[in-house]
Structure formats: C-alpha cells, structure tokens
Amino acid sequence: MSEHGRRAQDAEDAGGTTGRPPAGGRTDPATEAFVAHRNLLFTVAYEMLGSAADAEDVLQETWLRWAGVDLGTVRNERAYLVRITTRQALTRLRTLGRRKESYVGTWLPEPLLTTPDVAEDVELADSVSMAMLLVLETLTPTERAVFVLREVFDVEYDEIAEAVGKSAAAVRQIAHRARAHVAARRPRGGASPAETRDALQAFQQAVETGDLQGFLDILAPDVVLLGDGGGVRQAVLRPVVGADKVGRLLAAGLGRVTAASLRPAQVNACPALVLRIDGAVDTVVAVRIDDGRVSGLYAVRNPEKLAHMGRETTLRR
Structure with missing residues (x-):
C-alpha cells in the first residue's frame, strides 16, 4: 500500500469525528496530528455550514489534502489544518447556498446531541446554538x-x-x-440553569398534556416557532410568532405525544425535547429560554437531519 493509501486507511480507522486513535496501533505523524485536531476541525466546519453531514464531508476532503502535505514545511499543524478545513468549508458553503434556494419551507441547522462539557464553555455553547x-x-x-x-x-x-x-x-x-x-x-437575554430547568419542565408538561393554558404560561409573548420538514415531513412552512398562535398550534397538533415518547436532551448545547415514535427519532425541538420563558422553538423533522441524534457529538475549540 502507498504512503498516501496507508494514511487514508489510518484516517478511516480513526473513527469518524470521535478522535479515537487508529486501530491496531498503525499511526504516523500526519495521522496523529489529524486525529488530535479532528474534533476542532469538525466544529469549525459545522459552525460554518450548519450541517454535520457536510462538515464530515469537509473533514474527508481536508484529510485527503493533509495526507499529501510535506510535514517538514508545516510550522503550525493546527493552523495548517484549520486553513485547509476553512477553504473546503467555504467551497461547500457556496454550494449549500444554492441548495437552500430551492429548499421547501424553513431551513434549520442540523441538530447535534452534544456532550455536557460543551454547555460549560459559554462562548462555544452560544456559537453552536x-x-x-x-x-x-x-x-x-x-x-x-x-x-x-x-x-x-x-x-x-x-x-x-x-x-x-x-x-x-x-x-x-x-x-x-x-x-x-x-x-x-x-438573541438577547438568557436564563440561569435553574430558570432553564424549570422552564423546560413546564414546557414539556404542556406538550405532554396538550394544555393551552400551560403553553400560554411558559411561552414568551413574542415567542417564535420555526419548523423544518424539508418537504418530506409536515412542518410549518413559515415562522409562527406570538404566544397565542404558537400555543394554539402546539396544543392542537400533539395528539401522538406521550410522556414515554418525549425526553429532554442537550442539543447544540441548549435544552431540547426529543420526540420518538416507535423508537425512532421523529422530531427534535431545540428550546431557547430567556428570562424564564420559552422565546424560541426550532423543530427539526427532516429525517436527513436527524442522523446525528443517535450519539453524542464532541465539539472543541
């Protein structure tokens, strides 16, 4: 196997964006550097693209270019890798822009089930919300x-x-x-951990009971609901604004939701509810909370955007 081919195999063995070391102990300086910075590179690409699938494609393209670099000419491996990733993400971002022009309804970022430590980094958490x-x-x-x-x-x-x-x-x-x-x-405002916990619990209870007054009590007056079905699943096609409109829409449309099918989660380092039907993720609702009330709801139902909800994604700065 050629040097380039061996490095490519090492990168494949490295295990997606998890940063696990290559299997079998086969490694070289290029592979070690790439694996060491992989979570960082994924985070850069994801923040630029809002799509985990496209970010992973960018990482593959980054690896292919990195594998052919003469490391003797590289002064700063992190900077060099970030530079390659940025260039590839810029190219992909322009392609995505054309794709979004024909997207059915509202386009929302691909939700990520994030590890608890991401929320502890306030700046990173804000940037991926x-x-x-x-x-x-x-x-x-x-x-x-x-x-x-x-x-x-x-x-x-x-x-x-x-x-x-x-x-x-x-x-x-x-x-x-x-x-x-x-x-x-x-977005302005914010909420303490206690306010966030209490508001999410109140919102989850309203969802489980379908109680309109429960929604009106927890929704901010200017709450905004955005939905993304990608033209494949039913979702609101335009933003719904105001507690009364959002509350009535939610209360009328939650017939299949039960307490057993709804679970809280950390999505993009923010509170969220994940709805599963017959064991499969049906909807991810990221929840923005300001001053103790729900001010933003981002409901992703497009199946193509729910692939990363089966495992936690590690993000790094």
Missing part, C-alpha cells in the same frame, strides 16, 4: 468564515487571511463588519 447558527446564515460565506475563526476560535488575522484568500487588512474590515452584523441580530 440554533439561534446563533441562524444569525450566521445571514452573513456572506467569507464574513461567516472570518467571524467564526476570529470570534469563536481566536485565530490570528494573518492566519485567517491565508485561509480566506484576503489581505490581513481586508480581514480586519470584514471581521468588524461581521461583528456589527451579528451584534445587531444576536
């Missing part, structure tokens, strides 16, 4: 790459410039513009 990923969708591809690399991963401007093919001065201007854009649209 459904609400923030939707804000990032309003940036241009280059603005999104610059914002993610600088604000989330604290990459130096010179390194970002190499990744996006701009001068450092241009990157600083793009970062300033993107930062202002995000600040104007960033």
Whole structure:
C-alpha cells in the first residue's frame, strides 16, 4: 500500500469525528496530528455550514489534502489544518447556498446531541446554538468564515487571511463588519440553569398534556416557532410568532405525544425535547429560554437531519 493509501486507511480507522486513535496501533505523524485536531476541525466546519453531514464531508476532503502535505514545511499543524478545513468549508458553503434556494419551507441547522462539557464553555455553547447558527446564515460565506475563526476560535488575522484568500487588512474590515452584523441580530437575554430547568419542565408538561393554558404560561409573548420538514415531513412552512398562535398550534397538533415518547436532551448545547415514535427519532425541538420563558422553538423533522441524534457529538475549540 502507498504512503498516501496507508494514511487514508489510518484516517478511516480513526473513527469518524470521535478522535479515537487508529486501530491496531498503525499511526504516523500526519495521522496523529489529524486525529488530535479532528474534533476542532469538525466544529469549525459545522459552525460554518450548519450541517454535520457536510462538515464530515469537509473533514474527508481536508484529510485527503493533509495526507499529501510535506510535514517538514508545516510550522503550525493546527493552523495548517484549520486553513485547509476553512477553504473546503467555504467551497461547500457556496454550494449549500444554492441548495437552500430551492429548499421547501424553513431551513434549520442540523441538530447535534452534544456532550455536557460543551454547555460549560459559554462562548462555544452560544456559537453552536440554533439561534446563533441562524444569525450566521445571514452573513456572506467569507464574513461567516472570518467571524467564526476570529470570534469563536481566536485565530490570528494573518492566519485567517491565508485561509480566506484576503489581505490581513481586508480581514480586519470584514471581521468588524461581521461583528456589527451579528451584534445587531444576536438573541438577547438568557436564563440561569435553574430558570432553564424549570422552564423546560413546564414546557414539556404542556406538550405532554396538550394544555393551552400551560403553553400560554411558559411561552414568551413574542415567542417564535420555526419548523423544518424539508418537504418530506409536515412542518410549518413559515415562522409562527406570538404566544397565542404558537400555543394554539402546539396544543392542537400533539395528539401522538406521550410522556414515554418525549425526553429532554442537550442539543447544540441548549435544552431540547426529543420526540420518538416507535423508537425512532421523529422530531427534535431545540428550546431557547430567556428570562424564564420559552422565546424560541426550532423543530427539526427532516429525517436527513436527524442522523446525528443517535450519539453524542464532541465539539472543541
């Protein structure tokens, strides 16, 4: 087997985005470096794309390019790998943009069942939340790459410039513009752990009972419900706004929900409810809570976006 082929096999043995060491002890410096940074690279790609499936494809493309690099010319392996990943994600992001133009209904990010430690990193948790990923969708591809690399991963401007093919001065201007854009649209408020726990429990009880008053008591007056069925499963096609409209819609449409089929979870480092029907994940509802009330609901039903709900995903900065 060629050196390139052996490295590719080592990468396959490394086990997806989990960062497990290659099986059988077969390893080399290139494989070790890639595996060591794999969770970071996946997180970079996911934050740029909002799609775990596309992020994994980007990692495969990153590996293929990394496997052919002369490591003797690499001063900083982390920076080099992030640069490759960013370039591949930018290419994929532009393709996704065209795909989203024909998407049926609202496009929502692919939900991830995240490990508990992600929520403990406040900045990382905020950056992968459904609400923030939707804000990032309003940036241009280059603005999104610059914002993610600088604000989330604290990459130096010179390194970002190499990744996006701009001068450092241009990157600083793009970062300033993107930062202002995000600040104007960033969700406000927040909730303490106790408020989050109590609000999620109250919302889950309302879902299980279908009690309209229970919804009205826990929903914020300006709550927004977004649904993503991808044209395959039934979902609201446009945002539903206001406690009365959202409450009535939920109360009328929850006939198949039972306490046994609904479970709380951490999705994208935020509270969520996962509905299973006949043992399979049917709907993931990420819940945004501000000041003790539910202010945002992001219901993903598109089966193609539920593949990562079977196991926890480790995200890293």
